[in-house]
Amino acid sequence: MSQQTLVLIKPDAVARGLVGEVLGRLERKGLRIEAMRLRTMDAALADAHYAEHVEKPFYPPLKEFMTSGPLVSLIVSGDEAITVVRALAGATDGRAAAPGTIRGDLSLSNRENLIHASDSPESAKREIGLWFED
Numbered sequence: 001m002s003q004q005t006l007v008l009i010k011p012d013a014v015a016r017g018l019v020g021e022v023l024g025r026l027e028r029k030g031l032r033i034e035a036m037r038l039r040t041m042d043a044a045l046a047d048a049h050y051a052e053h054v055e056k057p058f059y060p061p062l063k064e065f066m067t068s069g070p071l072v073s074l075i076v077s078g079d080e081a082i083t084v085v086r087a088l089a090g091a092t093d094g095r096a097a098a099p100g101t102i103r104g105d106l107s108l109s110n111r112e113n114l115i116h117a118s119d120s121p122e123s124a125k126r127e128i129g130l131w132f133e134d
């Protein structure tokens with residue numbers, strides 16, 4: 001079933017010049033880019049996007065990192081896109097993520113892990129609404 005998912009290419013990927021690398025992996029898989037925007041997350045958007053994490057101990061440094069510079073937000077679509085993009089991303093912690101995944105190949109961190117991808121149809125709908133209100 002075709003799905004839409006919200007992807008963020010995080011500030012570490014932009015700073016490291018890895019936007020093309022990440023986009024290329026999504027495109028080569030056969031996923032479609034439906035919308036794409038470069039912007040810097042502000043505090044309010046961070047709190048809304050990470051509503052389920054705001055009380056967690058790792059949230060303050062995560063917020064600092066995610067608002068530290070520009071990121072690329074995308075709506076990506078394709079067959080089972082939500083599951084497929086999360087599989088391409090790999091496990092949250094880049095040190096543990098499998099080789100062959102974006103994080104497994106390119107990240108050594110559980111915070112600066114290059115990519116965010118919605119984890120369910122409900123999250124995708126909510127996150128697409130937050131990032132692409134138009």
Ligand code: CMP
Pocket residue numbers: 053058062092110111112113115116117
């Ligand atoms: P993301 O997919 O954007 O969703 C939540 C983010 O929080 C996650 O990617 C990581 O960047 C970050 N994160 C999750 N767990 C931890 C942790 N234990 N320590 C630091 N950052 C974390």
